[in-house]
């Protein structure tokens with residue numbers, strides 16, 4: 001009687017362990033995709049920020065170009081005025097202004113060239129990041145498809161195992177089943193029934209007293225490990 005129930009509980013435990021493994025796999029399978037998704041989101045945000053910076057830099061360059069054009073216009077006016085200067089003082093003041101303007105305009109030109117170089121570099125960097133992001137997005141959608149397919153298989157396996165377990169549990173004695181469930185519920189690795197190996201509980205590896213061994217041999221009742229409370233069998 002006990003031996004028969006022990007055999008059923010062992011079988012039940014096999015299903016429970018399989019079910020637990022399937023559930024763990026189902027829970028952990030999407031984690032890699034989740035991480036990749038978060039990485040892509042972070043990189044996309046970074047790229048958006050960079051684009052804004054590039055736009056701001058471009059705006060600043062355009063402003064400087066406009067300023068340069070205005071100053072070049074001023075320069076032309078001064079040069080015209082130079083031809084019409086009436087006094088020496090007026091003439092030398094204009095010359096000085098022209099000289100200063102030429103200098104500042106030349107500085108503006110150099111700065112504009114620098115800005116163009118900077119923007120080229122930014123555009124190139126953006127292009128690289130964009131194509132990397134595209135690759136990652138493709139990888140992500142492939143991974144998502146693969147994982148969705150695998151999840152579907154795992155879930156159908158889980159349903160199958162759970163149905164088999166349900167059928168089996170109907171054959172187990174009610175008191176035995178409730179004892180098993182109670183122990184299983186308190187154990188993180190889900191082992192509720194364990195084999196005795198070399199007079200040792202294989203659940204907690206405690207050496208079993210001879211009285212316990214004796215009771216297990218008699219096989220008249222369920223014998224629990226005094227240390228870990230698991231059901232013992234030989």
Ligand SMILES: [Zn+2]
Nearest residue numbers: 201204225228
């Ligand atoms: Zn034990």
